[in-house]
Amino acid sequence: MPDVTGSDRQFPRARVCVLRNARIAACLAEGLAFEPEPDAFALCDLTIDNGRIAAIDRPGAEGAPDLPAFDLDGGIALPRLVDVHTHIDKGHIWPRRPNPDGTFISALNHVAADREAHWTAHDVRTRMEFSLRCAFAHGTGALRTHIDSLGKQAAISWPVFDEVRHNWKGRIALQGVAIYPIDLAVDDEPQFAALVDIVARYCGVLGGVTYLGRPPGEKFDLALDRIFLAAERHGLDLDFHVDESASPDARTLGRIAEFALRRRFPGRIVAGHCCSLALADGAERDATIGKVAEAGIAVVSLPMCNMYLQDRGDRTTPRWRGVAPLHELEAAGAATMVASDNTRDPFYAYGDLDLIEVFREATRILHFDHSQTPWLRAVAATPAAVMGLAGHGTVGPGRPADLVLTRARSLNELLSRPQSDRVVLVAGQPIDTTLPDYRELDALLGGSAV
Numbered sequence: 001m002p003d004v005t006g007s008d009r010q011f012p013r014a015r016v017c018v019l020r021n022a023r024i025a026a027c028l029a030e031g032l033a034f035e036p037e038p039d040a041f042a043l044c045d046l047t048i049d050n051g052r053i054a055a056i057d058r059p060g061a062e063g064a065p066d067l068p069a070f071d072l073d074g075g076i077a078l079p080r081l082v083d084v085h086t087h088i089d090k091g092h093i094w095p096r097r098p099n100p101d102g103t104f105i106s107a108l109n110h111v112a113a114d115r116e117a118h119w120t121a122h123d124v125r126t127r128m129e130f131s132l133r134c135a136f137a138h139g140t141g142a143l144r145t146h147i148d149s150l151g152k153q154a155a156i157s158w159p160v161f162d163e164v165r166h167n168w169k170g171r172i173a174l175q176g177v178a179i180y181p182i183d184l185a186v187d188d189e190p191q192f193a194a195l196v197d198i199v200a201r202y203c204g205v206l207g208g209v210t211y212l213g214r215p216p217g218e219k220f221d222l223a224l225d226r227i228f229l230a231a232e233r234h235g236l237d238l239d240f241h242v243d244e245s246a247s248p249d250a251r252t253l254g255r256i257a258e259f260a261l262r263r264r265f266p267g268r269i270v271a272g273h274c275c276s277l278a279l280a281d282g283a284e285r286d287a288t289i290g291k292v293a294e295a296g297i298a299v300v301s302l303p304m305c306n307m308y309l310q311d312r313g314d315r316t317t318p319r320w321r322g323v324a325p326l327h328e329l330e331a332a333g334a335a336t337m338v339a340s341d342n343t344r345d346p347f348y349a350y351g352d353l354d355l356i357e358v359f360r361e362a363t364r365i366l367h368f369d370h371s372q373t374p375w376l377r378a379v380a381a382t383p384a385a386v387m388g389l390a391g392h393g394t395v396g397p398g399r400p401a402d403l404v405l406t407r408a409r410s411l412n413e414l415l416s417r418p419q420s421d422r423v424v425l426v427a428g429q430p431i432d433t434t435l436p437d438y439r440e441l442d443a444l445l446g447g448s449a450v
């Protein structure tokens with residue numbers, strides 16, 4: 001049984017109980033009956049009734065009923081977090097298919113080879129389940145994954161994803177996005193139309209990789225036109241991989257924003273990566289950021305994967321961090337987020353779908369610290385809103401008692417340690433946070449660890 005305090009006290013199993021002296025982030029709190037202190041965190045007592053947060057009061061509020069209690073002793077209680085950009089269909093293939101030199105092109109080629117050789121329904125399902133068990137144990141409550149959807153893979157992976165989404169209902173809310181080179185919409189119209197049908201049938205999101213090594217031109221515009229049209233016809237949201245490169249030719253983000261504005265696109269749009277925007281000159285960068293904000297495009301940065309892939313050279317030291325200019329986007333009014341991206345595959349050798357790790361690394365890589373922006377929203381409330389998930393990413397009366405309880409009393413304490421002793425509550429009860437053993441994958445991956 002999890003023990004939050006380090007003492008021998010147990011978490012109460014009562015239907016109604018109180019979490020005493022919990023610190024909740026003011027930027028993630030909703031519907032409080034009192035005004036939180038202007039600090040980042042507010043000290044509260046949370047009453048849990050039948051799996052939901054019934055009330056949030058100041059500690060020791062007068063007239064509070066005498067209920068079974070658990071004292072967090074000032075520890076931070078976060079909502080379960082929301083991972084808006086992952087690839088759980090690729091996850092954990094590293095022992096079978098490592099990236100030999102850590103470059104983007106090797107990642108593309110080696111994932112393609114692995115997909116051709118191994119991605120049966122069983123292979124994809126097993127790795128998806130393993131990934132979700134990691135995410136769940138770390139305290140993730142909702143997750144969006146891109147799904148490789150080129151050629152025969154779409155008909156294999158989407159039904160598996162649908163099955164997995166059903167299995168995980170009530171534990172992790174799942175969304176799927178079709179990923180493919182956007183040229184497909186021009187080069188192979190029948191395959192693109194079939195893919196759109198699959199995405200619509202499985203209530204997915206239409207995506208695509210928009211930078212294919214050349215500046216946007218006529219073909220790019222035609223492809224984007226067809227993708228927007230398909231999304232409009234089927235009522236789909238869009239979620240692109242955008243300009244994941246240092247190249248000055250990687251300039252598709254502004255074009256996507258122009259399309260969205262011109263067409264008055266009614267759905268939500270997410271742009272992932274947007275690395276090259278950080279290297280654009282000031283005027284060009286500001287103009288693109290202005291269009292992105294005006295079009296209501298949400299931007300997700302993937303700092304761990306970007307640090308791994310961007311600016312990698314042979315025997316050279318990286319000179320830039322590879323991440324999108326999130327501070328500038330946020331200041332312009334765009335919704336900004338960070339997420340896991342790949343885990344243990346050729347695009348990123350490491351990672352475990354742990355959003356506390358992602359937020360800790362993002363704080364260091366993107367300088368979330370020493371900032372007036374409440375960046376915790378970037379892994380919780382903002383992605384929940386972008387994914388259209390009511391009840392996720394915030395803490396408030398009436399919300400499910402889905403919480404991540406830590407011993408950390410401040411952001412400094414939260415980010416200085418990995419929080420391996422965190423307790424995850426789902427519907428008011430602690431879950432087993434034991435991580436799955438990599439050895440479980442040995443048979444699938446053809447041997448032991450690399």
Ligand SMILES: [Zn+2]
Pocket residue numbers: 085086087146241272341342
């Ligand atoms: Zn990605």
